[in-house]
Amino acid sequence: MRIKVGVIFGGETVEHEVSIITAVQAMNAMDKEKYEVIPIYITKNREWYTGEMLRDIESYKDFSLIKKYATNVVLYEKNGSYVLQSKGMFKRVVSDIDVAFPITHGTNVEDGVLQGYLQTIGIPYVGPNVYAAATGQDKVYQKQIWSNEDIPMTKYVWFYDADYKRDSDEVVKKVSKLKYPVIVKPATCGSSIGIKVAKTKNDLTDAIGEAIQYDNKIVVEEMVQNLKEVNISILGNYERQKVSIIEEVLSDQDFLTYEEKYLGGKKGKMPRKGKVANVSAKRAMPSKGMLSCTRKMADIKEKTQKEIEDIAIRAFKALGSSGCARLDFMIDQKTNKVYLNEINSIPGSLAFYLWEPKEIKYNELLDEMINIGIKDYRKRSSKTRSFDSNILEGMQNVGVKGAKGKLR
Numbered sequence: 001m002r003i004k005v006g007v008i009f010g011g012e013t014v015e016h017e018v019s020i021i022t023a024v025q026a027m028n029a030m031d032k033e034k035y036e037v038i039p040i041y042i043t044k045n046r047e048w049y050t051g052e053m054l055r056d057i058e059s060y061k062d063f064s065l066i067k068k069y070a071t072n073v074v075l076y077e078k079n080g081s082y083v084l085q086s087k088g089m090f091k092r093v094v095s096d097i098d099v100a101f102p103i104t105h106g107t108n109v110e111d112g113v114l115q116g117y118l119q120t121i122g123i124p125y126v127g128p129n130v131y132a133a134a135t136g137q138d139k140v141y142q143k144q145i146w147s148n149e150d151i152p153m154t155k156y157v158w159f160y161d162a163d164y165k166r167d168s169d170e171v172v173k174k175v176s177k178l179k180y181p182v183i184v185k186p187a188t189c190g191s192s193i194g195i196k197v198a199k200t201k202n203d204l205t206d207a208i209g210e211a212i213q214y215d216n217k218i219v220v221e222e223m224v225q226n227l228k229e230v231n232i233s234i235l236g237n238y239e240r241q242k243v244s245i246i247e248e249v250l251s252d253q254d255f256l257t258y259e260e261k262y263l264g265g266k267k268g269k270m271p272r273k274g275k276v277a278n279v280s281a282k283r284a285m286p287s288k289g290m291l292s293c294t295r296k297m298a299d300i301k302e303k304t305q306k307e308i309e310d311i312a313i314r315a316f317k318a319l320g321s322s323g324c325a326r327l328d329f330m331i332d333q334k335t336n337k338v339y340l341n342e343i344n345s346i347p348g349s350l351a352f353y354l355w356e357p358k359e360i361k362y363n364e365l366l367d368e369m370i371n372i373g374i375k376d377y378r379k380r381s382s383k384t385r386s387f388d389s390n391i392l393e394g395m396q397n398v399g400v401k402g403a404k405g406k407l408r
C-alpha cells in the first residue's frame with residue numbers, strides 16, 4: 001500500500017510563491033510507487049485547498065481557477081485517521097493522509113506555527129519540530145543558542161522596534177559597539193527581504209526604517225569582509241546526520257538579493273554592483289526557484305571543509321532540527337575565518353542540488369526525509385506526555401474556587 005503524503009505549502013508568508021515552486025518540484029519528484037501525493041495548498045488568506053490541479057504550476061497564475069476547481073478543506077483527526085474534509089454545506093471527506101510534509105517557507109509555516117497545529121492534532125509530519133522550526137526562523141534566537149555552543153558567528157546586537165521608537169539614540173549607541181559597515185535585518189523574514197547595509201552611522205536610520213516594516217525584532221551584524229558565501233545541507237535529526245557537498249554562491253552584489261535567489265537575477269530592477277540592495281517583497285511569481293542562482297562547488301581547503309561540516313552538524317543538533325536543512329556560511333577569504341550565517345530549516349528546493357553530487361537523487365532525498373519524519377513521530381509517541389489517570393476525578397463537590405485551591 002502506498003503511503004499517503006499530504007504536501008502542505010503556501011501560507012501567509014512573504015515567501016508564499018517560492019514555497020509553491022519548491023512544493024510543485026518536490027511533488028513531481030516523489031516516488032509514485034511508494035507515495036500517493038495529496039497537495040494541500042494554503043492561500044495567503046489561510047484557506048486550505050486540495051485537488052490534483054494544485055500539482056501544476058500553471059494553476060497558480062489565476063487564483064480564481066483554484067477557488068473554482070480545487071476543494072476548500074480542513075485537516076483534522078477523525079476516528080483515528082487524519083482527514084481533509086470539505087467545508088461548506090455538504091461536508092465530505094475528500095482524502096485521508098498518513099503523513100504531512102510541510103514544504104513551506106517563512107513565517108506562519110516554517111517557524112513552528114504550522115508544525116504546532118500538526119502536532120496538536122497528532123499527525124506524523126516531516127521536517128523540524130516546533131522548537132527547531134521556531135528557533136530556525138528567528139535569527140536572534142538561533143544566535144543566542146549557537147553562541148552557547150561556541151559556533152563562530154559575526155558580532156551582533158538586537159532590539160525591538162518599540163525600543164527604537166522609544167529611544168533611537170540608545171539603539172544607535174548599542175550598534176556603535178559594532179564595527180561599520182553593518183547589516184540590518186528583520187529577525188524572522190527570509191529571502192533577503194527588508195535587509196539593508198549601513199556603511200556608516202548615517203545610513204543606520206534608513207536601514208532600520210526598512211527592517212521595521214517587516215518585523216518587530218531587528219538584528220544588526222558586523223559585515224564579513226572579503227566575503228565568500230558557501231552553503232551546506234544536513235539531512236537527519238538529532239540522532240544521525242549526513243552532510244552534503246559544500247557549494248559556493250556566486251554574487252556580484254553587496255549581498256544576495258531576492259532577485260538573485262529566486263528570479264535568477266534577471267527580472268526586476270537590479271541594484272548596481274556596490275550599491276545597497278533593497279528589494280520589495282511584493283513581486284510577481286518568481287520563475288525558477290533557488291536553482292537559478294549562479295553557483296559552483298566551493299573551492300576551499302579540506303581543513304575548511306571539515307570545519308564547516310563540523311559546525312553545521314553541531315548547529316543543526318543544537319536546535320534539534322530534523323529533515324533536510326541548509327546552513328549558510330560566510331568566509332573571510334583573507335583571514336580564512338568561517339562564520340555561520342543562518343539555518344534554513346526548510347530550504348528552497350529542499351536543497352536537493354546539494355545532494356545530487358553525493359549520488360542522492362531528489363526522490364531518494366524525499367524518501368529519507370519522509371522516513372525521518374515517521375521515525376521522529378514514533379520517538380515522540382514513545383515518550384510519556386500525559387497520564388491516563390485523571391487527577392480531577394476524585395474531587396467531590398468543589399466549586400471552581402475550591403478546585404483551584406486543591407490543585408495548587
Ligand SMILES: Nc1ncnc2c1ncn2[C@@H]1O[C@H](COP(=O)(O)OP(=O)(O)O)[C@@H](O)[C@H]1O
Pocket residue numbers: 154183185189190191192193195221222223224225227229254255256328330341342
Ligand atoms: N554579516 C554579514 N556580512 C556580510 N554579508 C552578509 C552578512 N549577513 C548577511 N549577508 C548577506 O546578505 C544575504 C542575506 O542575509 P541572510 O541573513 O542570509 O538573510 P535571509 O534570511 O533573508 O537569507 C546573505 O546571503 C549574504 O549575502
Ligand SMILES: [Mg+2]
Pocket residue numbers: 191192328342
Ligand atoms: Mg540567507
